[in-house]
Amino acid sequence: MFPDQFLFGVEVLLNGLMAGVLYALVALGFVLIFKASGIFNYAQGVMALFAALTLVGIMDGQVPFSHLINALFGTDVHHFGWHVPAFAAILLAMAVMVGLAWMVQHFIFRHLVGQEPIILFMATIGLAYFMEGFGDMMWGSDIKKLDVGIPQGGSFWIEEATAFLGGSNFYGFFIDQLDIVAAVVAVVLVILLVSFAQYTKQGRAMRAVADDHQAALSVGISLSFIWVLVWSLAGFVALVAGIMWGAKSGVQFSLSLIALKALPVLMLGGFTSIPGAIVGGLIVGVGEKLFEFLIGAPFLGGATENWFAYMLALVFLVFRPQGLFGEKIIERV
C-alpha cells in the first residue's frame, strides 16, 4: 500500500493530464489558423461557443432568430417541434461552421491579404464580438443543457480497481468519464489532423501556404480555398471543444472564456505545432493542478491555477520564445 498523500498526488496528476487535454482542444484551433495564415484568432473561444450554441439549437429544434422574428412579425414561434439526433446535429453544426468559414474568408480576410499581423488580429477581435452578438440573436442567451450522450461522473470501475492501493481514506482514483472521452477524442483529432496535413493533397497545399503563401500561389494553389479550409478545420475543432466544455457547464456565453485557458498552452507549446498544443496543454494542466495541490491550497489560500499557468508559460517564454515545439525565429539582417 502507498501513503494516501502520495496517491492523492497521483490522482491530481492524472486529473491534470485530463484537464490539459481539454485545454489543448481549445489551443488546437488557434494553432491551425496561425500556422496556415499567421493570424492569431482572438475569436477561437467565441467560435467554440457559437458551434456549441448551433449544435444545441439544431438538436432541440430551436427556431433561429426567433426573438427577432417574433418582435418583427408579432408571431410566437420558438421551436420547430422536432429533435434532431446528436450525430446528425453535429454534422449540421459542422456545415454551419463551414459556412461561417466561407463568410469569414469572403467578407473579411480576403480584403486583408498582405496586411500587418496586428490588423488581422484586430479583425479577429471584431469578429469575436460580432459572433457573440450574432449568436445571442440567433439562439438566445439562456443556458442550454448539452447532452450528446457522453457519460459524466467518476468512473466506478477505476475507483474500485484502484481502491486497494491505499488505506481507508483512499477511495480509489477519481477520473471523470467525460475527461476520458475528451482524451480519446483529442488523440483521434490530432491523428486525423496530422494525417490530413501529411498525406492529403489539400493538407500538403495547406502546409505550402503556411510556409510561403506567395510561392504557393505561384504553383496554382488557391489561397482563398485553403483559408476557407483552415477556418473550417478550426471550426470543427471549436465544435469538439464546445461539446466537451459545454457538456460540463451547459452551453452559455462564458464558454467563450475558455480561450483564456488556451493562451498559456500556446505560449508553452508554440503557435505553430499541433503536437505542441497537446504537450503544452498537458504541461499546463499537470503543472497548475499539482501546484494548487502542493502549494496553492495549503499555503496560499487556493485559486492559484489561473495565474500559475501564465507564470509557467512566461518562464518558458523567457527561455524559449517560440515555445517548446514552435519554429525557431531566425531573422537575418
Add this chain to the structure above:
Amino acid sequence: MKRLATATVAAVMAAAPVMADLVFPSLSYRTGAYAANGIPFADGYADYFTLLNERDGGIGGVMTRLLECETGYNTEKGVECYEATKGEGSLVYQPLSTGITYQLIPKATADGIPMHTMGYGRTSAANGKVFSNVFNYPANYWNGASLVVNHLLDINGGDIKGKTLALVYHNSAYGKEPIPTLEALAAKHGFNLSLLAVDHPGQEQKSQWLQIRRERPDYVTMWGWGVMNQVAIQEAANIRFPMENFIGVWWSGSENDVLPAGDAADGYKHITFHNLGDDYPIFDDVAKYVVDAGKAAGAGDQVGTVLYNRGFYAAMLAAEAVRKAQEIHGVADITPAMMRDGMEALEITEARMTELGMPGFGPSFAVSCENHGGPGTGAVAQWDASAKKWSLISDFSSPDMSVIQPLIDADSAAFAAENNITGGCN
C-alpha cells in the same frame, strides 16, 4: 433662426417639469458571460414598473420611466452607466454587482442618490448611521451565511460540533464576504470550516472538488455566480457528493444553475430571502397588462423564475419607497433625496403585500436609520429535478444577529474611520 432655436430649447426646458416622471435606472447586463442571469432580473425589474404605468398610471399619479444601461457585469461600465444616468433625476440605483456597488458607494453618497443593494454589496452598509445612502434590506450576505448554518443546526438537532462545512467561493470581494461570519459561527458552534477559492469565471474546478472528495466535508456551501455555479453542481454530482448536503446562497440558486446538470442536481438547496414560483395574484396582472399587451421587457417566459421574481421584488420595494417618500414630503414628483427618506422610513407589512397581490412573497419589516439591512430572514429551497421546480422546505427564519451585528458594527466603524464619517441618526 438662432434665436428661434434658443427660444424653442428654452420653452422645452421650461415645459419639462410638466412631463416629469419617476426615473429608475436599471444597471442591467443582457450581454456577456453573465447575461443568462442578468436578463431575468432586468426583465422582472422592468415589468413591475410597466405594470404600474399600465394598470395604475404610475405611482401617485406620476409615470415611471426606466433607464436601462448595459454594464455587462463590468465594474468600469457600471460606473460609466451611473455617470451617464445620474443627471436624469435617477431616484435609486441597484448596481447588481458587488464590484460596482463598492465603486458607487462614495459617488452616490456624495451625489445624494440612494442605492439599494438587495442581497449583495457591502454587508456593513446595513448600518445606516455610517452608510446614509446605501440600503441592503431585506437581507445581506452575512445573513445568508448565518441562515446556512441555521439550516445545518435544524437538520442536526441543534448540534453541529465537530462537523465540517466547506465554503466553495468565487475568489472575489463577493465570494469572500461570508468568510468572517462563517468563521465566527464556526467558533460559536464548534464546527470546522474549510475554504476553497475558485478563480473567475469558474469553468474549471477539478482541484477544488478533488479536495472535497479527499476531505469529505459533511456539508458544502457555495458563494458563486454564473458558470461557477453550474460547474460546481456538476462536479459535486461527478464525485457523488450528496446533493442535499450542498447549499448555495441566493446567487447560487436559480434555475440556470441546476438545469444543465439535469437529474444529477436533484436535491440541491439554496437560501432565499423571497418566495418562489408564479402563484401570486399580481402575476395575473402582469400577464394581462404587460405580457399579453406586448409590453414585457423580455419574451414573457421568465415570469416566476427565481431571478425574475428577485428583480420584480426589488422593483416593488423601490415603488413602495416612492409611495412612502410621496407621503412624507407631500409631493408626487419626488427627488433622490426624498427617495432616500422614503427608503429609510419604508415599512412592509403582510397586509400591504397581500394588497399588492404578493402575499407571503417577502418578509414584513421596517427600515430605520440604524438598520438599513432589514430583518435578514430567509428560507431553504430545494430543487426537484423531475418537476424542474424549486420548493421551499423550511419556514422563513431569522439569522443569528448576536454574531452578525458586532461584525457589522466593526466593519462600518472601520469604514467611518477611513472616510472621516461622523455619521449618526437624528
